[in-house]
Amino acid sequence: MMKIGLIVNPIAGMGGRVGLKGTDGEDTLIRAIQMGAISEAPEKTIKALQQLLPIKEQLLVFTCSGDMGENETVQAGLYYEVVYISGRNTTSDDTVLAASSMKELGISLLIFAGGDGTARDIYRAIGQEVPVIGIPAGVKIHSPVYGNTPKAAGKLAAEFLSGRQVQLVDEEVIDIDEEAYRNDVVMTQLYGYLKVPVIDKWIQNKKAPTPLSDKASQMSIALDIADNIVKDIFYLIGPGSTTKALMDVLKLKKTLLGVDIIRNRELVKADCNEDEILRIIGDSETELIITPTGGQGYLLGRGNQQLSPKVLGKIGKRNITIIATEGKLIQLNGNPLRVYTGDEGLDKELSGYYKVRIGYGMSRMYKVEG
Amino acid sequence: MKRIIRKNRVRSFHQARWNEPIIFELGSAGERGILVPKAEEEIVEKVGNGFDSIPAGMRRSVPLKLPEINQKRVLMHYLRLSQETLGGNINIEIGQGTCTVKYNPVVNDKLAASEKMSELHPLQDTSTTQGILEIIHRTDLMMREISGMDHFSFQAAGGSQATMTMASIVRMYHRLRGEEEQRDEIITTVYSHPSDAAAPALKGYKIITIMADENGRPDYEAFKAAVSERTAAFVVANPEDTGIFNPRIKEFTDLVTKAGGLNCYDQANANGLYGIARAREAGFHMCYFNLHKSFGTPHGCGGPGSGAVGVISELRDFLPKPLVEFDGEKYFLDYDIKNSIGKVRAFIGTPQVVLKAYSWIMSLGAEGLYEVAKVASLNNVYLIKRLLEYKGLELPYREDVQRIEQARYTMEKIAKDTGFSSGDIARRVMDFGMHIWSSHHPFYIPDPLTLEPTETPSMEDLEEYVETLHHILGEAYNNPEIIKSAPNNSTIHMVDESSMDDPDQWCPTWRVYQEKTKVE
Numbered sequence: 001m002m003k004i005g006l007i008v009n010p011i012a013g014m015g016g017r018v019g020l021k022g023t024d025g026e027d028t029l030i031r032a033i034q035m036g037a038i039s040e041a042p043e044k045t046i047k048a049l050q051q052l053l054p055i056k057e058q059l060l061v062f063t064c065s066g067d068m069g070e071n072e073t074v075q076a077g078l079y080y081e082v083v084y085i086s087g088r089n090t091t092s093d094d095t096v097l098a099a100s101s102m103k104e105l106g107i108s109l110l111i112f113a114g115g116d117g118t119a120r121d122i123y124r125a126i127g128q129e130v131p132v133i134g135i136p137a138g139v140k141i142h143s144p145v146y147g148n149t150p151k152a153a154g155k156l157a158a159e160f161l162s163g164r165q166v167q168l169v170d171e172e173v174i175d176i177d178e179e180a181y182r183n184d185v186v187m188t189q190l191y192g193y194l195k196v197p198v199i200d201k202w203i204q205n206k207k208a209p210t211p212l213s214d215k216a217s218q219m220s221i222a223l224d225i226a227d228n229i230v231k232d233i234f235y236l237i238g239p240g241s242t243t244k245a246l247m248d249v250l251k252l253k254k255t256l257l258g259v260d261i262i263r264n265r266e267l268v269k270a271d272c273n274e275d276e277i278l279r280i281i282g283d284s285e286t287e288l289i290i291t292p293t294g295g296q297g298y299l300l301g302r303g304n305q306q307l308s309p310k311v312l313g314k315i316g317k318r319n320i321t322i323i324a325t326e327g328k329l330i331q332l333n334g335n336p337l338r339v340y341t342g343d344e345g346l347d348k349e350l351s352g353y354y355k356v357r358i359g360y361g362m363s364r365m366y367k368v369e370g
Numbered sequence: 371m372k373r374i375i376r377k378n379r380v381r382s383f384h385q386a387r388w389n390e391p392i393i394f395e396l397g398s399a400g401e402r403g404i405l406v407p408k409a410e411e412e413i414v415e416k417v418g419n420g421f422d423s424i425p426a427g428m429r430r431s432v433p434l435k436l437p438e439i440n441q442k443r444v445l446m447h448y449l450r451l452s453q454e455t456l457g458g459n460i461n462i463e464i465g466q467g468t469c470t471v472k473y474n475p476v477v478n479d480k481l482a483a484s485e486k487m488s489e490l491h492p493l494q495d496t497s498t499t500q501g502i503l504e505i506i507h508r509t510d511l512m513m514r515e516i517s518g519m520d521h522f523s524f525q526a527a528g529g530s531q532a533t534m535t536m537a538s539i540v541r542m543y544h545r546l547r548g549e550e551e552q553r554d555e556i557i558t559t560v561y562s563h564p565s566d567a568a569a570p571a572l573k574g575y576k577i578i579t580i581m582a583d584e585n586g587r588p589d590y591e592a593f594k595a596a597v598s599e600r601t602a603a604f605v606v607a608n609p610e611d612t613g614i615f616n617p618r619i620k621e622f623t624d625l626v627t628k629a630g631g632l633n634c635y636d637q638a639n640a641n642g643l644y645g646i647a648r649a650r651e652a653g654f655h656m657c658y659f660n661l662h663k664s665f666g667t668p669h670g671c672g673g674p675g676s677g678a679v680g681v682i683s684e685l686r687d688f689l690p691k692p693l694v695e696f697d698g699e700k701y702f703l704d705y706d707i708k709n710s711i712g713k714v715r716a717f718i719g720t721p722q723v724v725l726k727a728y729s730w731i732m733s734l735g736a737e738g739l740y741e742v743a744k745v746a747s748l749n750n751v752y753l754i755k756r757l758l759e760y761k762g763l764e765l766p767y768r769e770d771v772q773r774i775e776q777a778r779y780t781m782e783k784i785a786k787d788t789g790f791s792s793g794d795i796a797r798r799v800m801d802f803g804m805h806i807w808s809s810h811h812p813f814y815i816p817d818p819l820t821l822e823p824t825e826t827p828s829m830e831d832l833e834e835y836v837e838t839l840h841h842i843l844g845e846a847y848n849n850p851e852i853i854k855s856a857p858n859n860s861t862i863h864m865v866d867e868s869s870m871d872d873p874d875q876w877c878p879t880w881r882v883y884q885e886k887t888k889v890e
Contacts, residue, residue: 353595365592
């Protein structure tokens with residue numbers, strides 16, 4: 001019997017219909033309900049779960065009480081066990097606690113219905129320990145961890161659980177600043193990575209023709225950078241899975257969401273803050289290696305504030321190397337990469353065309369805007 | 371009696387299926403196709419037994435592992451395999467965009483196969499090969515007219531090898547100027563052919579690619595930012611694989627020339643340009659054409675190809691050697707090319723292909739070539755207009771920017787509506803005995819389809835293709851199951867593509883196949 005987890009965020013998506021752009025925060029939820037929002041996540045979850053009926057005899061669903069999974073599982077007709085009991089008004093803490101206990105129970109896949117807020121909670125609880133498939137039910141679905149539709153998410157889960165050879169890919173958990181979004185400003189930030197099975201037909205934001213080629217591109221970029229490391233120079237390695245590939249090649253541990261410093265192929269310090277960076281690099285020549293994170297192509301200023309104007313001033317524009325897979329650049333739909341350091345003058349200075357490294361000895365001219 | 375109704379353009383087709391084993395698995399020990407008679411004693415006396423003259427170190431110690439099969443079985447094997455393919459001459463050949471798959475007059479193959487050609491040996495004394503040398507020289511002169519270049523070499527056997535030849539010339543040129551180390555970058559565009567990046571990369575260059583602007587043309591501002599004292603060359607196709615022509619190309623090439631680099635023109639997409647635009651006037655220092663494809667000889671897989679590389683006179687002495695020259699009395703092979711990059715292929719390339727191209731050009735004349743360009747473009751414009759009548763099929767970038775001889779479409783909307791990708795549609799197209807191609811990877815344009823009608827299909831052919839494609843796109847909405855299971859009428863049905871991503875399942879040779887399928 002295969003054990004899988006199911007968590008439904010019953011309030012996900014409620015803000016969308018009434019124009020509230022998300023339901024993060026209790027006040028917003030109350031406003032949404034007052035404006036007549038109804039919960040759509042349960043219905044979407046049932047559609048997804050029905051795709052698992054052909055393999056129902058081999059499945060046991062660990063889920064939460066009520067609308068957080070139990071009701072949907074009953075309606076879909078799958079065998080289940082309630083392993084987490086939530087209160088009447090569920091919060092993001094419920095998602096975190098439920099996911100943690102399911103992980104302890106040894107599930108082989110976690111299915112969740114929600115949006116980017118829910119994905120963040122799932123990431124907080126399980127990191128990259130369990131493969132995850134999202135049923136798109138939230139207002140914000142920028143993270144490429146969801147099926148194209150609820151049905152596609154269900155089909156993907158069925159294929160994965162039936163033992164079809166499927167690649168597991170680290171996909172970004174991205175969320176936007178809801179307050180800014182309500183004022184029509186889109187600012188994405190990278191919060192972490194989830195392991196997602198990928199069959200390109202059924203997953204959103206397909207980045208490249210095959211997941212293999214995106215991985216292969218990361219490796220190819222990493223080898224290029226590694227082969228050309230200059231002696232005695234400090235390298236600041238920014239956050240992201242593309243920069244992680246470089247550290248993998250160097251056999252060093254990467255802080256996925258932080259800035260690490262290396263020199264002569266050795267780790268000087270992991271996960272540095274601004275002060276530590278300034279203290280370590282002093283006046284020495286330093287190169288910054290960064291990759292855009294999140295759906296909007298932010299290079300600086302979102303999630304990596306340790307790369308402050310002071311730090312960037314020391315490094316200098318010509319010592320910034322941007323790396324990105326072609327898949328990632330294609331995803332930007334021709335929009336420029338962005339810097340938002342908080343210092344308008346510096347943003348302007350950093351703007352312009354860069355040779356973004358996309359493979360071994362391969363670059364793409366790409367525009368960066370402040 | 372049953373009558374086949376011509377007005378039904380959406381054809382009913384089924385491919386042959388033979389389940390034919392791999393040739394290595396056929397035959398049996400001792401089975402023979404030809405019994406070679408023993409040499410007569412008189413011959414043995416004069417030349418020996420034929421083995422002793424081979425140095426011991428070069429002789430095989432174990433017999434060659436070749437299949438042992440009789441003649442009929444060999445013939446049957448390959449005829450069966452030929453029935454399981456979609457050969458260019460039995461389907462409407464417009465679906466393989468950017469490959470300029472057109473009808474290649476069979477008479478030219480007859481010429482190439484005639485004894486006069488097939489019995490020639492490249493090591494013959496040139497006094498006995500004046501005919502083919504004259505044809506090569508005359509083709510050179512015609513290619514000069516077509517391109518504005520000053521000298522051509524026909525040594526490269528294909529487009530990628532021609533690009534490699536150009537990259538080698540670039541390197542040699544900068545080496546002699548003492549700038550080889552400094553100039554380590556080559557610029558190309560994302561919609562040029564992948565070989566324009568790959569061949570120079572193999573030559574050790576760093577490659578910089580330029581994206582398209584909102585009109586689908588290479589972004590000039592990005593290009594300007596890329597050109598520097600490190601630029602060795604600019605290698606580009608125009609029109610690119612979107613079919614979009616860059617009318618500002620001279621501004622691009624001028625910028626590179628000013629910075630000290632060379633301009634190399636990939637003219638694999640030249641079919642709509644004969645008599646209209648030339649490499650020289652666009653500021654290029656060298657270019658190449660595919661004599662196969664563009665000049666009426668079969669595509670590479672249908673026979674050997676020829677990448678004709680042309681250069682301006684200042685670069686003549688960098689070309690591969692030998693060059694075919696004429697001294698006023700006789701044709702000869704000129705090996706005295708002082709800065710030559712050397713050889714890119716044995717002897718003088720593939721003269722059979724040059725012969726076919728020569729015959730093709732001569733049968734058309736200058737006016738005829740111009741007509742080819744016009745009809746190829748007209749067919750393309752017609753095809754675009756008819757195909758776009760299907761709502762949801764679109765041209766990326768601006769639809770009002772004219773496409774030349776090919777066009778890359780996007781079925782992004784259809785994919786969003788139905789969940790079917792261009793790969794799914796391509797599988798279903800096979801059910802009608804046809805073919806459609808998406809694009810090189812990665813897909814910069816979502817769910818792309820690339821079509822190039824050339825000058826050879828008739829209006830009736832174009833209509834059959836259009837109606838078939840419209841029919842299939844309709845199925846995407848109305849009869850999705852039939853696309854899910856496609857190809858339904860082919861010898862092999864839907865293939866699980868996941869193995870494409872799994873190196874453990876790749877079998878590039880017979881030996882690897884044996885190894886990986888071994889039963890313990």
